[in-house]
Amino acid sequence: VSLQEIHLKGCLSISTFNIKHLVNLKYIYCKNSTINDATINNFPVSLVNINLNGCNQIATFSIHHLVNLKVIYCGYSTINDASINDFPVSLEKINLESCRNISTFNIQHLENLRMIDCSNSTINDASINNFPVSLEEIKLEACRNLLYTFNIHHLVNMKKIDCSGSKITDAAINNFPVSLENIRLSEC
Template structure:
């Protein structure tokens, strides 16, 4: 089914929202939901969401799903200090963005990411699980992972 949700609509979402699912919405790219101070979870997989939008996400987020997003590559989400889980499988994510992940992260999913190889996540002291299967991650990066990690794929 074709989505009729557009950027302007998303930007006007009510402040009370705790979860948003925009999976597969190809008409959304640049919107600002920084005012959604109660938002905990956002699903934007397979959408046209871009770097600028990611950088404007509200600080309240605990989980982000951007699986299959091809228009996001280089962004900074250090301000998302409550973020626990991030899903970027099969996306255009690059090393520089991973280096700027917030220290609160506990789970990272990067399956099938082809633009990553050498990144440093040693600042992510709370990280328990990372999935880099079928990605282009280098052996050196894996060898540098924190010993406190509980699950590596």
């Protein structure tokens, strides 16, 4: 049996390493570490789950080659729009909670995406308008940069949306898809 998981949580002296040769690696947990873009660019294609929460040495990395990747956590990190635009089509779940360097990204190509969490981030309305039809759940809680002019009527598979703590408008609500089963608008 070969290595399938690596945990580097809080590792502040590890940033640049090459693990491309670890062909059976499925999961890498780098929360609050100093991992950098060059290292991420060389992640092995076998990865299914990546956790980069709280990583502040990342910005523009390319993981398009990770065709098996299902889940990526980038909450509280310094990820930018260019990296998100290059996410692999295999992704099913993305966490961008509290990301401050994002605004206008396009993930329309992510035809397998089921869930995205952009709570407390700097996402804008244009990005939401380009969300893929496959989405079933969106979290936009406390997104202060949104003007709430987005239109998600095209998201016919959407089951759950959370816009709590926002300034959502009647017009945005009127464009919610009929497929919704759960809407959270607390403290709006």
